[in-house]
Amino acid sequence: MTKVFPILFIILSSCTTSKGIITQPTYSSIYKNTNGGTDKAGYLHITTNEDYIKLIESLKIDESEYNKLVSVNFNTNDVVVVYQGQKNTGGYSIDVAEIHWENELLMVKTIEAIPEDGKPVSMVITSPYCITMIPKAKSVTLIK
Known part of the structure; x- marks a missing residue:
């Protein structure tokens, strides 16, 4: 009997509980445009319907x-x-590439397109932006 307890202890202590599955948070790009954004690059986190309408x-x-x-x-x-941000020609765009949580912080990674060298572009001032629906978050940070 005394030999059974150490073996039982080893078996029980080596068992681990299964860890929860960590899923990637989902997001959805709602709208993209090359005109109408801001002069400077950046982001805006909107948490209310009133601010969204504005x-x-x-x-x-x-x-x-x-x-x-x-x-x-x-x-x-x-x-x-x-x-x-404001660009001197066409051919630019921005979108959300992925999002992930780091503790309570939602990290938003963007992908930016720029015109290829030597390719024709429209000669017009643009300011690309993208509106994306994300999970509810206390804080958001933009990463490139």
Whole structure:
């Protein structure tokens, strides 16, 4: 009997509990445009429907494009708007490439397109931006 306890102890102490599956948070790009963003690169974290409506109104988006701006449930989601800043030509764009949690902080990684050297581009000032629906987050940080 005394030999059984050490063996039983070793067996029980070597058992581990299964760890929860960590899933990637989901996000969805709602709207992208090359005109109407801000002069400087950056981002805006929107947490309320009122602020979202103000944003949409400030961007002066054509009414025919409103169907792209899906209604956002701000009880479970937020919106992040990423701005590429003012550019001297066409051929630029910005989008959300991925998001992930680091503790309580939601990290938003962007991907930016720039015109290829030697390729023709429109000679117009642009300011690309992207509106993306993200999970509810206390704090958001943009990474490149």
